Amino acid sequence: MNFSSTSTRKASSTLLTLMLVLSSLLVAGAPAVQAVGPNQNDLNSGGDLPDNTSVNITNYIFSNSYSGSGELDYGDDNDFLKVALNSNQGLSATLSFPSSTTYPNGTTLYNDFDLIFYNSQLNTMGSSFMSNPETLSTNSSISGAHGGTVYINIERYSGAGTWNLSLTKFTVSNGTGGGGGGGGSSVVNCTGAGTLTSDILEPNDSTATASAASLLPLSCTGLSIHTTTDVDYFEVQMTAGVTYYTNITFIDANGDIDTRWTSSTGSILTSSGGTSNLESMQVLALSNQTTYINVYGFSGATNTYDIEITTDNPGGGQSAELVDVSVVNTTHASLTFSGLTVGTTYGYSHSHGQIHLDGNAYAGGSSSGSFNATATTQTVNVSISATNNESLLQVAATLSDASGSALSS
Helix, strand or coil: CCCCCCCCCCCCCCCCCCCCCCCCCCCCCCCCCCCCCCCCCHHHCCCCCCCCCCCCCCECCCCCEEEEEEEEECCECEEEEEEECCCCEEEEEEEECCCEEECCCCCEEECEEEEEEECCCCCEEEEECCCCCEEEEHHHCCCCCCCCEEEEEEEEEECCEEEEEEEEEEEECCCCCCCCCCCCCEECCCECCCCCCCCCCCCCCCHHHCEEECCCCEEEEEEEECCCCCEEEEEEEECCCCEEEEEEECCHHHCCEEEEEEECCCCEEEEECCCCCEEEEEEECCCCEEEEEEEEEHHHCCEEEEEEEEECCHHHCCCCCEEEEEECCCCEEEEEEECCCCCCEEEEEEEEEEEECCCCEEEEEEEEEEEECCCCCEEEEEECCCCCCCEEEEEEEEEEECCCCEEEC
């Protein structure tokens, strides 16, 4: 089933309603308070960036990249900004900060700042916490496309002091502005710096935040295994009968990189662990399935690398029928089907459920329908029924062929 959910790590001044399937609906805002330090100049704004989204948020305009600094303090727990993007653009961000701040009276505070992305509807796209630097990308969005704007929240969990933010725009292939972890999309401009720093696709250190790699062929360069514990995940939606290949190239003398290809349940489909400058794998898909390519350093090695993913189809691509689910509100959701064959009849079904904060669960009804494809991508709007309160709303959908055999879910 194609559904997604998330949970908050810590209490903050922003109250988010966790109602999502590839979509987290923000239905309650924080109190409209804003602390302005006398000497603050967050990102050259001339003062303190807004503490919540109930006020006007500064839109930062730049061509490729932008960086600057700011400050968080007691009573100034959040700094919000936004970046407007084209439909074929994504955004990555890196937030760094001093590990501690010592005041003239000798008091030392230990800092923990977090980084959060929201889309144009203020649905949570993703978050990064418990790291320094914090890294985040629209490629790992849990709520699909950004809708033309990414809101960025720099949040103070503990401590106080300065922070530095770097933003980079990149291009995605499916015109949705990112949204990895399923849905038949792939990054296109995945050209990293070729250095042992957090690369442009981070965070992609788990299946939940894997870089989407289903529109093939895909070629990325200058990526990195930048720490001894870094593992890079690439999600590949496989189509039955197609053979998939990947080549990972690097200079082995600088650090030995190994790879494995796993199923959605973690079963190893194949692996490669040589000592040359190339690791190669291939998998024949016996069914339509979600798989993950894992790239990691042998015994904690670090290194930079390039990756190529392709198939045995002409041009190295694939024809994969896929379904994406997006919650619009408590009464409507949209099902987007891609990889369709024009003139072919398809069927679909969907269901929904809701889990309330008190633990009570509600299972909604299910329904089905069919359509004749007039384009390779089509969207169907469906009705759901949910109460408008703090809860987890999940919608699942399946795309089938005319005989009822499931193609994607």
